[in-house]
Amino acid sequence: xxxxxxxxxxxxxxxxxxxxxxxxxxxxxxxxxxxxxxxxxxxxxxxxxxxxxxxxxxxxxxxxxxxxxxxxxxxxxxxxxxxxxxxxxxxxxxxxxxxxxxxxxxxxxxxxxxxxxxxxxxxxxxxxxxxxxxxxxxxxxxxxxxxxxxxxxxxxxxxxxxxxxxxxxxxxxxxxxxxxxxxxxxxxxxxxxxxxxxxxxxxxxxxxxxxxxxxxxxxxxxxxxxxxxxxxxxxxxxxxxxxxxxxxxxxxxxxxxxxxxxxxxxxxxxxxxxxxxxxxxxxxxxxxxxxxxxxxxxxxxxxxxxxxxxxxxxxxxxxxxxxxxxxxxxxxxxxxxxxxxxxxxxxxxxxxxxxxxxxxxxxxxxxxxxxxxxxxxxxxxxxxxxxxxxxxxxxxxxxxxxxxxxxxxxxxxxxxxxxxxxxxxxxxxxxxxxxxxxxxxxxxxxxxxxxxxxxxxxxxxxxxxxxxxxxxxxxxxxxxxxxxxxxxxxxxxxxxxxxxxxxxxxxxxxxxxxxxxxxxxxxxxxxxxxxxxxxxxxxxxxxxxxxxxxxxxxxxxxxxxxxxxxxxxxxxxxxxxxxxxxxxxxxxxxxxxxxxxxxxxxxxxxxxxxxxxxxxxxxxxxxxxxxxxxxxxxxxxxxxxxxxxxxxxxxxxxxxxxxxxxxxxxxxxxxxxxxxxxxxxxxxxxxxxxxxxxxxx
Numbered sequence: 001x002x003x004x005x006x007x008x009x010x011x012x013x014x015x016x017x018x019x020x021x022x023x024x025x026x027x028x029x030x031x032x033x034x035x036x037x038x039x040x041x042x043x044x045x046x047x048x049x050x051x052x053x054x055x056x057x058x059x060x061x062x063x064x065x066x067x068x069x070x071x072x073x074x075x076x077x078x079x080x081x082x083x084x085x086x087x088x089x090x091x092x093x094x095x096x097x098x099x100x101x102x103x104x105x106x107x108x109x110x111x112x113x114x115x116x117x118x119x120x121x122x123x124x125x126x127x128x129x130x131x132x133x134x135x136x137x138x139x140x141x142x143x144x145x146x147x148x149x150x151x152x153x154x155x156x157x158x159x160x161x162x163x164x165x166x167x168x169x170x171x172x173x174x175x176x177x178x179x180x181x182x183x184x185x186x187x188x189x190x191x192x193x194x195x196x197x198x199x200x201x202x203x204x205x206x207x208x209x210x211x212x213x214x215x216x217x218x219x220x221x222x223x224x225x226x227x228x229x230x231x232x233x234x235x236x237x238x239x240x241x242x243x244x245x246x247x248x249x250x251x252x253x254x255x256x257x258x259x260x261x262x263x264x265x266x267x268x269x270x271x272x273x274x275x276x277x278x279x280x281x282x283x284x285x286x287x288x289x290x291x292x293x294x295x296x297x298x299x300x301x302x303x304x305x306x307x308x309x310x311x312x313x314x315x316x317x318x319x320x321x322x323x324x325x326x327x328x329x330x331x332x333x334x335x336x337x338x339x340x341x342x343x344x345x346x347x348x349x350x351x352x353x354x355x356x357x358x359x360x361x362x363x364x365x366x367x368x369x370x371x372x373x374x375x376x377x378x379x380x381x382x383x384x385x386x387x388x389x390x391x392x393x394x395x396x397x398x399x400x401x402x403x404x405x406x407x408x409x410x411x412x413x414x415x416x417x418x419x420x421x422x423x424x425x426x427x428x429x430x431x432x433x434x435x436x437x438x439x440x441x442x443x444x445x446x447x448x449x450x451x452x453x454x455x456x457x458x459x460x461x462x463x464x465x466x467x468x469x470x471x472x473x474x475x476x477x478x479x480x481x482x483x484x485x486x487x488x489x490x491x492x493x494x495x496x497x498x499x500x501x502x503x504x505x506x507x508x509x510x511x512x513x514x515x516x517x518x519x520x521x522x523x524x525x526x527x528x529x530x531x532x533x534x535x536x537x538x539x540x541x542x543x544x545x546x547x548x549x550x551x552x553x554x555x556x557x558x559x560x561x562x563x564x565x566x567x568x569x570x571x572x573x574x575x576x577x578x579x580x581x582x583x584x585x586x587x588x589x590x591x592x593x594x595x596x597x598x599x600x601x602x603x604x605x606x607x608x609x610x611x612x613x614x615x616x617x618x619x620x621x622x623x624x625x626x627x628x629x630x631x632x633x634x635x636x637x638x639x640x641x642x643x644x645x646x647x648x649x650x651x652x653x654x655x656x657x658x659x660x661x662x663x664x665x666x667x668x669x670x671x672x673x674x675x676x677x678x679x680x681x682x683x684x685x686x687x688x689x690x691x692x693x694x695x696x697x
Contacts, residue, residue, distance in 0.1 A: 025336035026408035033402040042386020063094025081133040095154025148172025160255040166193040167245035176286035184233040194238035196221040227280030241283040247325035260325020268323035269309035321347035326385035331392040332423040344382040414442035433474040433516030447518035448473030454525035460601035464499025473515030532601035533558035543612035550582035
């Protein structure tokens with residue numbers, strides 16, 4: 001059996017385990033139930049915060065388990081379970097109750113009682129409804145003989161390891177006449193027993209629960225780590241040398257084990273086993289009573305192998321006569337008392353608390369006066385302490401009453417549900433989702449706070465961008481990124497990575513941040529996706545006569561484009577538009593032109609365009625464009641009617657003019673192109689009227 005009790009450390013987490021004294025916190029008690037028949041134990045079912053179970057030792061020969069309901073603040077009239085046929089001696093009857101760690105699912109609980117004839121019985125029952133048990137479900141777990149009607153022990157409880165612990169007395173009479181507490185062979189009296197009620201398969205109710213199928217009195221399995229498994233000694237024994245371990249408990253926060261062992265006539269004692277320690281401890285009885293040597297035959301005083309009590313007080317007849325072991329407080333209404341162990345004396349009605357760290361006792365306090373209930377009530381003959389699911393403590397007395405320990409100033413209960421606000425938080429920590437120690441129903445918590453918003457960004461196709469958000473809140477934060485207000489699948493971190501991006505990724509992005517208290521949506525960040533430049537219309541080559549206009553243009557796609565025209569690969573200052581205009585064009589404008597198109601995503605260069613500017617001719621060198629008749633070569637021979645080039649022209653170095661062709665224009669004029677091969681080849685334009693007898697086709 002390996003179930004772990006879930007609440008064991010909850011209060012410790014909230015308030016700290018508390019090994020040293022805290023500021024004083026005044027206490028009181030309030031009676032919650034009366035009219036009971038010898039109440040001697042209070043406990044709770046796992047995770048049942050709404051009620052406690054009260055054990056009535058007996059009424060006649062019937063023992064009963066009663067339910068106190070917190071919701072109605074009443075003791076339910078119908079018992080949860082009645083067990084008949086019990087022995088009626090002073091220390092006999094229904095003595096112990098423990099709920100299986102998985103009670104919420106399997107409904108099993110265990111009782112310790114004595115039957116007529118004196119035998120001690122550990123039996124398992126099962127829940128029938130939420131408020132009743134099935135009396136016919138009795139299943140015997142263990143029974144052993146009890147030679148006298150006193151020193152029965154009677155406490156049972158599940159440890160943090162999931163095993164069932166059973167406290168048995170030495171069998172009664174004075175001085176343990178059978179030396180039963182020290183006998184570890186065939187003797188279960190005077191011991192702490194540890195058994196496995198679930199078996200190796202960890203499922204209660206299966207065949208492997210019973211390691212002794214031939215023995216009807218022993219129906220359980222053995223934990224393999226019990227100290228005497230496989231060696232001399234009874235396999236069930238966990239600890240021995242105890243006289244009457246009437247009330248024991250585990251510290252729900254640490255797992256430490258406390259044993260209140262009733263003394264004979266010298267000392268009352270409290271024993272301790274730290275969590276995780278191996279079994280097999282010998283607490284000394286009948287050779288030691290507390291720290292006092294008994295001097296009985298066969299005993300060695302203060303033997304080194306003995307484990308001494310961590311606290312004792314004198315047994316003095318009616319003043320102090322019987323220690324009632326209690327609990328380490330791990331509740332929620334008294335944070336200053338975290339880690340304090342409460343215990344009492346049955347005869348004197350004294351109540352104390354102390355702290356024990358495994359080696360030193362500190363902060364010893366007599367709590368009797370402050371825990372007096374007042375109003376004419378008193379706590380008389382304290383039989384037991386009890387604990388509810390919150391870790392709050394209760395006191396049972398022989399007068400048929402149950403009292404609850406509370407702060408003297410009362411509790412804060414802002415939602416009026418009958419439970420202190422601090423205990424509400426133990427059960428439902430989400431009710432204080434901002435961790436301020438106050439119920440959210442009293443102080444509404446704020447939603448998460450965003451300290452750094454996502455920022456808008458521009459990026460080019462193919463790049464990767466990131467959006468991020470920084471937030472704080474209550475507990476664990478969760479994130480959900482959205483695009484256009486719709487959640488993005490899988491985008492659940494504080495940072496969102498998008499890419500390689502396409503045009504489809506453009507849009508608005510936000511992040512929803514959620515904590516236990518609520519959610520908040522960030523500001524919107526815009527992703528602008530930029531396209532790189534692309535030219536879809538290149539500049540075209542052109543030939544013109546000087547004085548005409550040259551227009552080059554480019555068309556391109558992309559975002560935020562910039563243009564730079566170039567001539568011969570060099571940038572042309574000021575030419576940064578989609579069109580380049582050269583007007584009037586001159587011979588110096590001849591050359592190769594292109595345009596560089598740029599944006600944040602890249603650069604492209606257009607195809608080159610060649611610009612040819614033809615000079616107009618001043619054939620007679622008089623500074624004016626000539627209009628004259630001129631013929632053209634006919635079969636390679638100059639027409640005799642062609643004029644002779646003037647001396648001024650020849651002075652330029654020309655010896656002949658060679659006309660290549662005659663171009664006819666719609667205005668009836670000709671453009672005659674010729675080359676002066678002797679100077680520098682070039683093309684010139686001459687405007688001339690048609691020669692006689694010639695007409696344009």
